[in-house]
Amino acid sequence: MTQQSKPVVTVLTAPGEQQPPGMDALKARAEVRFACDEQTLRDTLPGTDVMMVTDFRTEALEAAWPCADKLQWIHATSAGVDALMFPGLIESDVVVTNARGIFDRTIAEYVLCTILMFAKDFPNSIRLQHRHEWKHRDTERAEGKQVLVVGAGSIGRQIGRLVRAAGLQPHGIARTPRHDDPDFVAVHGNDDLFNQLPHYDFVVIAAPLTPQTEGLFDHKAFKAMRNSARLINIGRGPIVKTDDLIVALEDGEIAGAALDVFEEEPLPKGHPLWDMENVIMTAHMAGDFIGWKRALTDQFLENFDLWHKGRDLFNLVDKRLGYAGSK
Template sequence: MTQQNQPVITVLTAPGEQEPPGMDAVRARAEVRFACDEETLRQTLPGTDVMMVTDFRTEAFEAAWPAADRLQWIHATSAGVDALMFPALIDSDVVVTNARGIFDRTIAEYVLCTILMFAKDFPNSVRLQERHEWKHRDTERAEGKQVLVVGAGSIGRQIARLTSAIGLHPHGIARTPRHDDPDFVAVHGNNQLFQQLEHFDYVVIAAPLTPQTEGLFDQRAFKAMRTSARLINIGRGPIVKTDDLIAALDAKEIAGAALDVFEEEPLPEDHPLWDRDNVIMTAHMAGDFIGWKRALTDQFLENFDLWHSGRDLFNLVNKKLGYAGS
């Protein structure tokens, strides 16, 4: 039974999505409601103190927004919060937190795997195996290769740690350039990106989607990269102009790409990217380890305990920048 004066949490999910695992732990201290579209949001938002958003449903949320009469805090169970950032929310006093940290390690493992797969030509080994074909090739060393991580947040930092741990040399691109970073050989300023690109074997996009990063990897960026370089995008699809990427691959301006995110998701079945031997593709899953949903709930509940006792939340998103600052 719900008690008087308990805070109200509304969980916004996709229609048909299961309740996040582990929410029972909070039911003694809060009323938990669920919404999945504009209609259910209009019903649940009045009286809601806290929202846990597992699926953005941006238009529905924006349309129902006026019904939020006492909302204080929105927690997004994702690293990227771009789709949540509608003007009325940005302009409000509602604070936003995200899932910073949860996916860092697994995304970094994914990135390291794609680097090694490119070096060892493993995608072609899988295809040769499908054809029962024994074909020896000499392949590349990963050791000593130069890696540029665009976005030096918590995911980018973990990518730097794993790649340097096995002898690659990670540099970063971020707002604040610095040469004393503990994880990057050097961090270059955002305005240095195009000058830096030519020096790297692997360019990893680990940046949030913001007006500044949208379409950042276009024709000009690919022309600046080494012809032997590979692009790895585990950030957000729209940071890369897909048509420009395809043109660059066709023109051999770069040597390959590993993509976990796309401008359009799911990628249409007839999209030209699927058939490219030098492209590695996955279905927006780089960070999603077995147990990630429970880990997200646990992180939310940890923050909820802080909120409930009036303490400072962690993983606060800078709504103007569109991501959680360091």
């Protein structure tokens, strides 16, 4: 294959970010360009066949979109693709794939970890240790607790599978109800969410950010939950209205929250969530394991091989729904 006949791949990274590891294998088969903002996208998009997106700044891609004269396929190196779903892309023939499958198990491990931390009161144990204070307490049993996974897709399924193995009882929320799912006791429809919320000890948000889920967890949702319930959000920050969550935590409408994603990231230093003793927080890292960047590149290369051979891609995203379909 001559240099002229090689496909062109543009990789969009954050300014100053290093190239994704493992790109040498791609460079042998394609002309690889790199962009990090609107101007570099305007320079690199003409003639580009494929994009690999590691930085999700919709404004830059949307602004440079008229320069995408040959683009056929965009691969997002994340499960969520909400930041890419601007009208020009949605209306175009460009297909979108995502990184579904890479982070599913590690996110499920994070969820199980936070459930056990709440049940065994580990946040208080750590605070007592820092104060050199010996204080015996009784803690909860996790076995038999009821878990509602809002978003029973690829990640939600792994969460259901893992917490069920630990003796908890997972139910799911999805577009289509199903009662014969091997990973859930039952999966309820989206319209049944508020009827289901009062019945669970842990409510896990694993849904993608879409117009339907943005702000879904507000004061109404928190009032519907048990006073003893804990919220776990590993989905997207804007699904939760942060101000309403703070009021619910302060007023005892829910007992606690474990948050990996936030409406504003990084969370400002003076934000009240930092000092709330019934809150566990991490810096948008629930799924990130040692070696995840290389795993993302390897997944893209596997799909690139299919595209290069004219075969069907995996992890195709429904651009109007905003997420990949079920396996």
